[in-house]
Amino acid sequence: MAEISYxxxxxxxxxxxxxxxxxxxxxxxxxxxxxxxxxATVGLYEQFGGVRVRDTPISEQAILGAAMGAxxxxxxxxxxxxxxxxxxxxxxxxxxxxxxxxxxxxxxxKCPLVVRTANGAxxxxxxxxxxxxxNWCMMIPGLKVVAPSSPIDVIxxxxxxxxxxxxxxxxxxKSLYNSKGEVPDGEIVDTLGTAKILxxxxxxxxxxxxxxxxxxxEAAERLRIxxxxxxxxxxxxxxxxxxxxxxxxxxxKTHRLFTVEENPRLCGWGAEIVSIVADEAFYDLDGPPVxxxxxxxxxxxxxxxxxxxxxxxxRIVDTIRRSLGS
Amino acid sequence: xxxxxxxxxxxxxxxxxxxxxxxxxxxxxxVRLREAEQRAFDLFLQNLVKxxxxxxxxxxxxxxxxxxxxxxxxxxxxxxxGHAHTLARGVPVEKxxxxxxxxxxxxxxxxGGSMHLTSEEHGVMGSYAIIGAHLPxxxxxxxxxxxxxxxxxxxxxFGDGTTNIGAFHEALNFAAVWKLxxxxxxxxxxxxxxxxxxxxxxIPQPAAxxxxxxxxxxxxxxxxxxxxxxxxxxxxxxxxxxxxxxSLIECLTYRHSGHSxxxxxxxxxxxxxxxxKKHDPVNVYRERLKQFGVKDDVIAEIDASVRKEVDDATxxxxxxxxPSLDIIFTDVYADxxxxxxx
Ligand SMILES: Cc1ncc(C[n+]2csc(CCOP(=O)(O)OP(=O)(O)O)c2C)c(N)n1
Ligand SMILES: [Mg+2]
Numbered sequence: 001m002a003e004i005s006y007x008x009x010x011x012x013x014x015x016x017x018x019x020x021x022x023x024x025x026x027x028x029x030x031x032x033x034x035x036x037x038x039x040a041t042v043g044l045y046e047q048f049g050g051v052r053v054r055d056t057p058i059s060e061q062a063i064l065g066a067a068m069g070a071x072x073x074x075x076x077x078x079x080x081x082x083x084x085x086x087x088x089x090x091x092x093x094x095x096x097x098x099x100x101x102x103x104x105x106x107x108x109x110k111c112p113l114v115v116r117t118a119n120g121a122x123x124x125x126x127x128x129x130x131x132x133x134x135n136w137c138m139m140i141p142g143l144k145v146v147a148p149s150s151p152i153d154v155i156x157x158x159x160x161x162x163x164x165x166x167x168x169x170x171x172x173x174k175s176l177y178n179s180k181g182e183v184p185d186g187e188i189v190d191t192l193g194t195a196k197i198l199x200x201x202x203x204x205x206x207x208x209x210x211x212x213x214x215x216x217x218e219a220a221e222r223l224r225i226x227x228x229x230x231x232x233x234x235x236x237x238x239x240x241x242x243x244x245x246x247x248x249x250x251x252x253k254t255h256r257l258f259t260v261e262e263n264p265r266l267c268g269w270g271a272e273i274v275s276i277v278a279d280e281a282f283y284d285l286d287g288p289p290v291x292x293x294x295x296x297x298x299x300x301x302x303x304x305x306x307x308x309x310x311x312x313x314x315r316i317v318d319t320i321r322r323s324l325g326s
Numbered sequence: 327x328x329x330x331x332x333x334x335x336x337x338x339x340x341x342x343x344x345x346x347x348x349x350x351x352x353x354x355x356x357v358r359l360r361e362a363e364q365r366a367f368d369l370f371l372q373n374l375v376k377x378x379x380x381x382x383x384x385x386x387x388x389x390x391x392x393x394x395x396x397x398x399x400x401x402x403x404x405x406x407x408g409h410a411h412t413l414a415r416g417v418p419v420e421k422x423x424x425x426x427x428x429x430x431x432x433x434x435x436x437x438g439g440s441m442h443l444t445s446e447e448h449g450v451m452g453s454y455a456i457i458g459a460h461l462p463x464x465x466x467x468x469x470x471x472x473x474x475x476x477x478x479x480x481x482x483x484f485g486d487g488t489t490n491i492g493a494f495h496e497a498l499n500f501a502a503v504w505k506l507x508x509x510x511x512x513x514x515x516x517x518x519x520x521x522x523x524x525x526x527x528x529i530p531q532p533a534a535x536x537x538x539x540x541x542x543x544x545x546x547x548x549x550x551x552x553x554x555x556x557x558x559x560x561x562x563x564x565x566x567x568x569x570x571x572x573s574l575i576e577c578l579t580y581r582h583s584g585h586s587x588x589x590x591x592x593x594x595x596x597x598x599x600x601x602x603k604k605h606d607p608v609n610v611y612r613e614r615l616k617q618f619g620v621k622d623d624v625i626a627e628i629d630a631s632v633r634k635e636v637d638d639a640t641x642x643x644x645x646x647x648x649p650s651l652d653i654i655f656t657d658v659y660a661d662x663x664x665x666x667x668x
Contacts, residue, residue, distance in 0.1 A: 025473065051473065057503065059496035065462020066469055066500065069480070072451060073401070073470040092456050092493075097463065101452060105444035106434040107657035109452065141666070142658050165660030193668060242667040276667075 001184050007177040009151035010040040010116070013158030014078060016187060018048050021076060024162055027054045027063060028080025037082050038118055038177055060086055064093035064115065068167075071113040072101070076162055084119040084133045084171060091136070098167035099142025114161045114168045119147065120211055120262055121294075121310055122175030126301035130174075132262035132294070134209070135269050137169045138239045144192055145239040147171035149213035151181040153237060156190025164192055173210040193241030197250065201232035204256035204320060207247060207273055209236045212260040212311060219316035226317075227326045239269050247273060248281050255286040258320055260311050261293040268293050292319050344553055346618065348394065352552045353615055354628050355390035356608050359410045361636045362419045366409065366426055367583060369640070375426045379440045382410035384550075384582035387607035388513050389414040391555025392481055395563060399478040401451045401467050403460040406441035407513075408453030411483055415448040420639035429646035436649035437657075451480075458488050461497035461510065468501065468508035468572075479566045480508045481559075487518030489532040498574065502540040507566035509559070510574045513549060515581045520593045533576035542574050549577025550607040553614065579607075 004012070018024045026044060028036075032055040035042030045053045056063050060081060067079035081087055087094060094115070101109045121130040137145045144166050148154045154172070161168035198213065199220055208216035213235045220231035232250050236243070251257050257277055259270030274289040292311045300306055344352075363381045370379055382389060385407075393414030396402070404411040409422055417433065425432030426440045433443055441455040451467065454460035464482035471478050488494055489512060501508050512533035516523055529535035534546040545562075547554050555577060562573035580602035584591040591599075615625060658664035 054504075057496070057499055059462075059500055061459075061493045062462045062465060062496035062500040065459065065493065065497065066466035069451075069463040069466020069468070070470045070473075071466070072463070073467045075470050075473065077466075092459055093462075096456050097454070097459055101444075102657050102660065104434060104438035104442045105446070105452065106437045106653065107662070108434070108444055108446045110660060112660070141664070144659075240666050244667045 001182055003180050004151050004183050005177065006151045006154055006172070006179050006181070007038065007040045009154035009183065010158070010172060011043060013155040014041065014044060015047060016155065017159055017162040018044070018052060023074065024076045024078065025052045025054070025070065026078045026080070027056050027067065029056055029058055029063070029082055031055060031080050036080070038174065040172065040177060041080070060090035061093065064090045065097070067113045067115070068093060068097055068111055071111050072109055076112055078114045078116060078162065081115060081117040083129050084117040085128050085131050087117065087133060087136060094137060094143065094169065095140055099140050103142060110165060111167045112165045114158070114170050116170040116172060118174045119171040120173045120175060121299055121306055122211065124301055124303050124306055127298035130299045130306070134171050134239060135263045135267055138269055138272070139267070142167070143240060144168040145171070146192060146237060147173070147210040147239065148237060149173070149176065149210050149235050150179070152183045152188065153190065155183065155188045157192065157237065159189040160192045163189070168192070171210065175211050179214070193238050193243055195237055195243035195246040196235045197232060197246065198235050199231065199233040201230040202254055203230045204258060204324060205232045205234060205247070205250040205254045206258045206260060206316070206320070207234045207236055207270070208260040209239070209269065210262065212262055215311060215313050216260050216316060218313040219320070222313065222317050223320060227321055229320065229324060229326060231320070236269070244276055248277065251277055251281050252284045255284055256324065257285065257289040258316070258323070259289070259291045260316055261291065262310060263294065265291070265293040265296045287323060290319060290323050292316055344556065346620070349615060349618065350620070350624070350628065352390055352394050352556060353611050353625070354632060355394060355414055356386040356552060356611055357629055358419070358632045358635070359386040359389055359413055360608050361632050362413055362422065363409060365636050365640055366423065369423070369427065370588065374644070375440070376428050377439050378586050379409070379426055380407040380586045381583045382407055382581070384602065384606065385513055385515060385579045386410060387552040387555050387611070388483070388511065388549045388577045388579060391552045392511060392559045395556050395559035396449070396479070396481065399449065400563070401449045401464070401478060401480045403451050403464040403467070403480065403482040404443065404453040405460070405484055406453060406455040407485065408443050409440070412443040412445060412450050412453065415445070415450050417445045417448050417450065418639065419636055420642050421445070423639050423643045424646055427643045428648065429643055430649045431643060431646040432649070435653055437653060458484065458491035458493035460484070461493050462500065464508050465497050465501050465506055468506035469504065471507050472504070477567050478507070479563045481511060482508060483511045483513060485518070486512060486514040486516065486523040486532045488512070489536065490526060498540040501572040502542060505569065505571035507569070508572045509562045509566060510572060512574070512576045513579055514576050515579050517581070517585070519585045531576055533574055537574045540574070542572065545573065545575045547575065547577055549579035550605050550610060552607060552611050
């Protein structure tokens, strides 16, 4: 057991898989010798060499296209897109190529690859380097989408993503890179499509993802201390496949649902969860499901503005307290 | 056409570098592509080909020349104009027509359609309908070959218009710096959909005149002469297999039909089609065979057997059932299904 950072967990997760399987290769901009723009891959180049860990030109389409061609013909590439916002310049691969090839070829082709990318706000980089874009990927049939919130989940879900036979988009949160957590020694392998109940409670269910998870946990603690409200906190972890059983099970117990989403409001992942709960668990609910999201605006850069627009523990507390009538 | 000097030197006889056996294969392949594409067009007019189709009529020498130079294990990456490249790798005509006609005997049982022909067992790694998307993908397959020490070459076909999209330039640069065993083949048929390529580029040749930007040799060939195409392909493949990196080959050609479906191609200047038909690749090659002393009955036998394959395929497709609807939900994910939740 050791305490390591979320950043170091990225390196450890990739190293674990590269050590296990010589077909795992890693490419991206400034990822090899420089160790990544966020220093999340330091040491991989030294450990595995320049043939397996490769710096690329600034060519996002070439990076993802090459990852796909390599995956189709037998490798298990991990490709980095430096900031998740840049997915927009290579979206063809994410929207049209990775997820459609198996289906269109009637099962002839495969695409086992991982795209890892730094997602989310908190760095005051403004509207083109701070977005939370997991919902861009969630809406595409054929993709899998994960977003871990802790170092142990980074390692375990990275292993699961690399070993998965489908294309997986792996959202790391920029503002979590410095966070720390206990991680056991030895190999860690998790399962895609599983949510985790991080805190049991009986009064309401809070479903959160990535950076919103620690905020939901903090809000839950304050709600208990200040208002005696007992919240259950579910870390979704995997948007596709989606562990609806855990979410529906929690709502059946608490009878109230809150989602905490960093993405701008329209078509955020929480909307899908609310719709599933409304369809399938309407009579479990004692009140309307409530989504707590970033408003539908481009992200402002200045810290005092960015801080207001993202869901904060305070906003979560206030929303839940008001909704539950305490 | 500036390529006359590359044509077969007079009197070089049957024992030249290509040889009679390969020449007959090149001829058979071109006739087969011609007949199959012509049939696809006829079936389209009969409303038996649904959706769309993009024919390679007039461009057969490129598909045949490259495919005949490829060996088992080499990989083809095609565009929506991919019937010819798919057939040229040995995929049965019935499989291709079946897919165009959306029947259960189609190559992908109707799940892909004419623009996405794929036959992994023949090395046809897909036909891509987003302009330029497959150039980086071909780089990735070539990267795998380089990484594993495999000797196969990835061959990527695309049109003149494709040289103006970002992915083209990203892929060329990427392949050149990584020295990948990939061969990029630009089929310059002078038009994008309806606009002439010359109206949208500041240089005469869309691919060849850009090769130097990526440190590559300028290669511009007569794409209507299968011998020239075949020799050029062999040279590029040898270079790729030797670890010397990619090639970019621009093949001058012309499509006899419209861009897609029943496009009458009214945007072409009068006489242009007729002028190019004088340099029809199938006719050029039939003359070539005669020049080398191949008897008329040998040629006629090839023509007849190809015609029979296409006729039989047509009948089989007309008789084939539509695809069974249970496959709508298969192969979204690798587990064979489409489940996105538990
Ligand atoms: C990204 C993208 N833009 C536009 C199109 C529509 N489109 C399909 S074919 C075509 C023309 C392509 O011309 P060229 O590369 O010369 O190939 P050709 O059709 O002549 O073989 C266009 C614009 C597309 N499929 N993808
Ligand atoms: Mg063209």
